[in-house]
Amino acid sequence: MNFTIIAGARPNFIKIAPIIHAIQQNNDREERDKIRFRLIHTGQHYDAKMSDTFFQELNIPEPSDNLGCGGGSQAEQTAAIMIAFERDLILHPADLVVVVGDVTSTLACSIVAKKQGIKVAHVEAGIRSYDLTMPEEINRMVTDSITDYFFTTSTTANGNLLKAGVAENNIFFVGNVMIDTLLANKQRFRQPPVWGEAGLQKQQYLVLTLHRPSNVDEGQKLMQLIDTIIANTHGLPIIFPIHPRTKSIFHALGVLPENLHIIDPLGYLEFNYLVQHSKAVVTDSGGITEETTVMGVPCLTLRNSTERPETVAIGTNELVGTQPEAIVEALGRLFAGNWKKGGIPELWDGKAADRIVDLLVRLHA
Ligand code: UDP
Secondary structure (H helix, E strand, O other), X not given: OEEEEEEOOHXXXXXXXXXXXXXXXXXXXXXXXXXXXXXXXXXXXXXXXXOHHHHHHOOOXXXXXXXXXXXXXXXXXXXXXXXXXXHHHHHOOOOEEEEEXXXXXXXXXXXXXXXXXXXXXXXXXXXXXXXXXXXXXXXXXXXXXXXXXXXXXXXXXXXHHHHOOOOHHHEEEOOOHHHHHHHHHHHHOOOOOHHHHOOOOOOOOEEEEOOOHHHHOOHHHHHHHHHHHHHOOOOOOEEEEOOHHHHHHHHHHOOOOOOEEEEOOOOHHHHHHHHHOOOEEEEXXXXXXXXXXXXXXXXXXXXXXXXXXXXXXXXXXXXXOOOHHHHHHHHHHHHOOOOOOOOOOOOOOOOHHHHHHHHHHHHHO
8 A cells, every 4th residue: 555645834734743743654464455655745834843842742653755845825726736746646656645633735636646646635625714715725625525434533524525425434433633633742741941931830821823814814813813802801911922924914903912923833842831720721723722722721702713622512602703893702711710611522532543544445445
């Protein structure tokens, strides 16, 4: 068996790590068929803090190739990745291409593979926000329209795929690889320097992350969100590891409140230490709502929709939206000690990647 695994952006690295480790374990077992694999980094995220750090911390092997396709518009980047990956795949044919998540690389590489007659496995298939203003939603829908094997994180995702006409026997509810990484590394989380620098104490600060174009591309809107949060968090420190996309606009915003600590993006182990010990996380990320659910940390999502409804129905996440009144109300409940406790979704148990690799071995035997 000869697989090509694709990763391009920060959340991808966190998702491929357990899959690669499960393949390595499979190959260490004498009785098992061996899986040869090439890891392709598309170069979508190229900043060391958004890429290299994760390879080191999560023990991901050096990629076989880096396609160097960072930057550009949505179309430019999609096109660049497709051209480079087509060449790579012609030179190194595979039996299966494994894509994860919902980034531009996921979309571009699944199209290239399918057009070369190579099967595609999509990890985290079937999740839907049904908000087509999000580029990620388009990536999910297109990828799932040509995927062969659908590995899902929830029964809701299974339902979305069935509704779209996917054959039931190609859908495999395996759990959540992001949570595999979380549980495998929990003991290794470590305090970042900002802990001492900002004098942080457990449950006495908030973590903020924002990177969705709808929240960060307009300076005024971003500032309104931040002002509302600052005015309703009783002076607690707010730690804001800033995504490169958000950083570019921040420069233009002028003087910022003292308790807002803007720092570079953190590595995985430091970021999740901060999340684990925070009073709450305010975010527009998708993956972080899954991690806060499993760690039992209150999460306020500044979006109107989510592709991960189980984090709301079962977990600690709430879709607050972006209206100031709604943010004020939700923070009020948090500070009154009235946030829901939450539980853990089915099969988010740290073993999703083992299930995926077992299934792939069986399907390709
Ligand atoms: N993350 C990190 N450092 C940070 C911010 C986030 O390691 O400074 C991790 C976080 O723990 C999660 C992933 O990055 O695993 C989420 O990525 P992001 O929010 O960029 O993407 P999304 O999940 O929204 O696609």
